[in-house]
Structure formats: structure tokens, C-alpha cells
Amino acid sequence: MEYISTRGKVGKIGFIDAFMMGLGDDGGLLVPSEIPQISTETLKSWQELSYQELVLAIFSYYTNGEIPDEDLKEMVEASYSTFRDPEVTPVRRINDELYLLELFHGPTFAFKDIALQFMGQLYTYVAAKQNKKIHILGATSGDTGASAIQGVKGKEGIKICILHPNGKVSKVQELQMTTVEEDNVLNLSVEGNFDDCQRMIKDLFADLEFKSTNHLAAINSINFVRILAQTVYYFYSYFQVAKATGSFEKVNFSVPTGNFGDIFAGYLAKRMGLPVNKLILATNENNILERFIQEGVYMPGDFRSTYSPSMDIQVASNFERYLYYVLGEDAELINRLMAQFKSEGEISISAEALSRVQEEFAAHGVGGQECLDTISDYQAKYGYLLDPHSACGVAAHEECGGDKVITISLATAHPAKFDEAIKLCGIEQSFPTEIASLFNKPQRQVLVDGVLADVVTELEKFYNA
Numbered sequence: 001m002e003y004i005s006t007r008g009k010v011g012k013i014g015f016i017d018a019f020m021m022g023l024g025d026d027g028g029l030l031v032p033s034e035i036p037q038i039s040t041e042t043l044k045s046w047q048e049l050s051y052q053e054l055v056l057a058i059f060s061y062y063t064n065g066e067i068p069d070e071d072l073k074e075m076v077e078a079s080y081s082t083f084r085d086p087e088v089t090p091v092r093r094i095n096d097e098l099y100l101l102e103l104f105h106g107p108t109f110a111f112k113d114i115a116l117q118f119m120g121q122l123y124t125y126v127a128a129k130q131n132k133k134i135h136i137l138g139a140t141s142g143d144t145g146a147s148a149i150q151g152v153k154g155k156e157g158i159k160i161c162i163l164h165p166n167g168k169v170s171k172v173q174e175l176q177m178t179t180v181e182e183d184n185v186l187n188l189s190v191e192g193n194f195d196d197c198q199r200m201i202k203d204l205f206a207d208l209e210f211k212s213t214n215h216l217a218a219i220n221s222i223n224f225v226r227i228l229a230q231t232v233y234y235f236y237s238y239f240q241v242a243k244a245t246g247s248f249e250k251v252n253f254s255v256p257t258g259n260f261g262d263i264f265a266g267y268l269a270k271r272m273g274l275p276v277n278k279l280i281l282a283t284n285e286n287n288i289l290e291r292f293i294q295e296g297v298y299m300p301g302d303f304r305s306t307y308s309p310s311m312d313i314q315v316a317s318n319f320e321r322y323l324y325y326v327l328g329e330d331a332e333l334i335n336r337l338m339a340q341f342k343s344e345g346e347i348s349i350s351a352e353a354l355s356r357v358q359e360e361f362a363a364h365g366v367g368g369q370e371c372l373d374t375i376s377d378y379q380a381k382y383g384y385l386l387d388p389h390s391a392c393g394v395a396a397h398e399e400c401g402g403d404k405v406i407t408i409s410l411a412t413a414h415p416a417k418f419d420e421a422i423k424l425c426g427i428e429q430s431f432p433t434e435i436a437s438l439f440n441k442p443q444r445q446v447l448v449d450g451v452l453a454d455v456v457t458e459l460e461k462f463y464n465a
């Protein structure tokens with residue numbers, strides 16, 4: 001297994017090099033040179049594996065044998081040892097057609113922990129093995145930052161800087177990031193929105209001299225290892241639901257989406273052979289991706305602040321990975337389209353390509369009131385408290401699912417992280433102690449204008465200290 005770029009100008013590289021490169025050096029996104037095909041026999045043999053065993057089985061197709069089995073096993077065990085549920089990602093039955101895949105049992109109560117706790121282990125491993133300095137740089141709409149910081153705080157050889165949009169993350173998300181005391185952590189609170197933070201990060205990774213002088217490493221879903229770690233729970237949840245219902249038919253997955261990272265992991269799982277009917281793409285009112293799936297036009301609209309702030313994203317980094325596959329793995333074409341997107345702010349695909357997209361995806365952009373109503377309804381009807389992102393997934397299932405096909409809807413965060421929305425539903429929730437204790441701690445963060453030069457000044461100070 002080797003890795004190539006969607007823009008075709010990165011030679012074939014190995015697993016650890018792809019992990020360390022993050023964004024492709026040609027500005028594209030790294031993808032496996034071939035998607036491994038998992039036979040029905042092998043799928044069957046995976047049904048009884050524990051979550052950790054399944055991680056190892058799936059990774060074995062991608063790691064090229066570059067990490068000795070024992071080392072990988074140790075990292076996987078350590079990554080999930082902090083999770084509060086022995087199943088890591090348990091599934092809950094809501095009704096005959098709907099199951100929730102709970103992805104929030106990790107240390108920061110959001111699905112990002114599943115990939116980022118592992119990536120923290122892997123960065124620490126590489127730093128020690130290669131005697132390397134690693135300076136992680138990432139942008140967050142709230143959850144990635146908290147989880148990545150948790151994964152590497154205080155780790156030898158590693159520094160981490162996270163940019164978040166000032167005032168546009170929830171209070172708990174902000175506290176999780178900024179109450180960490182370790183000196184290898186820097187939080188930059190940027191005047192602007194998540195797209196501004198992500199653009200600056202991508203510009204810094206694309207500046208190859210800056211990237212190498214400053215030893216930059218990526219934790220955003222531009223990093224293929226993030227995607228790979230997230231494919232595991234698509235397989236795991238399918239097996240749990242199939243065993244519970246006795247039906248090994250295809251299922252839908254409904255996925256709350258911002259950067260197209262998590263849903264791309266689902267697409268990869270499907271391409272590997274998981275029996276998936278539709279991938280239901282749930283957005284909030286920042287619905288560029290919904291419009292793409294319905295009309296074949298990818299064009300950012302006006303930024304909206306919503307009740308699901310972690311999905312307040314207009315430009316979805318991982319979309320390029322999907323375009324690459326749906327348009328026939330043609331790197332030349334992707335180069336042209338991405339250049340066009342940069343100059344004209346829009347990409348359109350042919351009617352024939354659009355019908356391929358619609359065979360695999362359905363989409364629904366969930367309005368603000370619809371999101372709150374879903375939270376209230378599910379609390380009243382099923383006694384289940386959804387966070388506003390998970391509520392978007394459930395609302396999209398109600399709109400696009402059904403027809404006797406089971407939907408597994410991804411519950412991407414714990415409601416305690418987004419009490420602002422829960423309160424608007426008139427619901428009083430009690431906080432887990434790990435979250436309640438954050439409110440008394442002092443915060444550390446540096447406020448910067450949304451100007452690249454100001455971010456660079458702070459970064460150089462931090463990395464060179």
C-alpha cells in the first residue's frame with residue numbers, strides 16, 4: 001500500500017511519510033493508491049472482533065508493515081484505554097429503523113477522540129523512533145482542538161498549536177482547550193470564523209519551507225490517518241446492528257457533516273466492501289454540501305452561526321478526496337477544478353457524475369428550529385438527549401431514510417458540550433464531572449487578528465521558545 005496525492009504531484013510514499021506529510025506537498029490530499037477490497041469471508045470473520053482488534057485488522061491493510069504489530073497493538077490499547085465505555089463506540093436502538101452510534105465516550109466527549117487519541121500515540125511514537133521534533137498545527141471548530149490537545153499535552157518532543165474562531169465555539173469546547181496547563185500547548189483565538197482558521201493552516205502547510213523549518217504536522221482531517229481511524233466504527237457499528245437484528249442487509253449511515261471528513265470515512269468503508277445503502281449527509285444551515293448533492297454545484301454561500309457550531313463550515317477540506325474518486329481518479333482534472341475553485345469560487349460537475357453522486361448520497365440541510373425540535377422530540381419520545389450535531393443527523397434520517405432500511409445515525413458529541421442549544425429546548429441537563437470541573441479553572445489563550453502574519457509571529461515565538 002502506498003499513498004498518492006489527489007493532485008498527482010507527490011510520488012508514491014509510505015504510511016508514516018503520509019502521516020507526517022499531512023497535506024500533500026502539492027496542495028492536494030493524500031489517498032491510498034488502491035482501496036483494499038475486503039472479501040465477504042473476511043467481513044464475516046470480523047464480526048466478533050473487539051473494537052481494538054478491528055482497528056488492527058483494518059489498519060493492517062494500510063500500514064505496509066511499517067509499524068511492528070506489537071507496537072501498533074500497544075498504541076491502540078493505550079488510545080482507547082481512556083474511553084468510558086468498554087465497547088468504545090456502542091450502538092443504541094431507538095426504534096426499528098434507527099440506531100444511534102455513540103461516538104462521544106472518549107476524554108473530550110466528541111467523536112474526534114476516536115482518531116485523535118490514536119494520532120497522539122502515533123506522533124509520540126514517531127517522535128521517539130525518529131528522534132524528531134513534532135510541532136502540531138491545527139484549526140478547530142471546537143472539538144478537534146480539544147481532542148488533539150488532550151492526546152499530546154505534556155508529551156516529549158511535541159508542541160501543539162490550535163487556532164479556533166474567537167467566540168464561535170461553545171463554552172465547554174473553549175474550556176476544554178484553554179484550561180490545559182502544559183507548556184507544550186498554545187491556543188490562538190482568531191478573530192474570524194473556522195474557514196478563516198482552516199485557510200491559514202492550509203496556507204502554512206502549503207509553504208513547504210515554513211513547514212519543514214517549523215516541523216509542522218497535521219491533525220485535521222486533511223491527514224489521512226484521521227479518516228482511516230474513523231472507518232473502523234462504520235464496520236464495528238454495522239456488525240453490532242446486524243447481530244442485534246439478525247439482518248445482514250445494507251444499512252444507511254446518517255452523518256452530521258462539516259469538513260466532509262467523517263462522511264468520507266464512511267465512503268471509504270463502503271468502497272472497501274461494507275454493505276452500505278445510502279450515506280445521508282446532514283448539514284446545518286451552512287449547506288454547501290447539501291446543495292452539491294442535490295444540484296452538482298459546489299459553491300460556498302454566506303457563513304451562518306448555528307446551534308451546531310462545529311459544523312459551521314463552508315469550505316470542506318475533504319471534499320477534494322471525494323471529487324477525486326467520483327470523477328474517476330483523474331489528478332489532472334482535480335488540479336484544474338481546484339484551480340477553478342480558487343479563481344471562480346465554484347465547481348460544477350456533469351449530470352452523469354451527479355447521478356453517480358446521488359446513487360451513493362442523500363442530503364438534508366437542517367434548519368435551526370428543526371434542530372431544536374428534534375432534540376425536544378427525541379427527549380420526549382425516547383428519553384434520549386441528542387446534542388445539536390447528532391440531532392442534525394437524526395433529522396436528516398427522518399427526511400431521507402426509511403423504506404424499511406435501517407439507519408445508523410452518528411451521535412458525534414455529548415449534549416453537555418452544547419448546553420447553549422439544550423437550554424433553548426427548555427431542558428436542564430446535568431454535566432458529567434469531567435466537564436463540570438472545567439468551569440473553575442483558569443484559561444490560557446492568545447487573541448489574534450485573522451491575519452496570517454500575526455499567526456506566524458505567535459507560532460515562531462512558541463516553536464522557538
Ligand SMILES: Cc1ncc(COP(=O)(O)O)c(C=O)c1O
Binds near residue numbers: 310
Ligand atoms: C460534534 C461534531 N459533529 C460533526 C462534525 C463534522 O465532522 P466533519 O468535519 O468530519 O464532517 C464535527 C466537526 O467538525 C463535530 O465536532
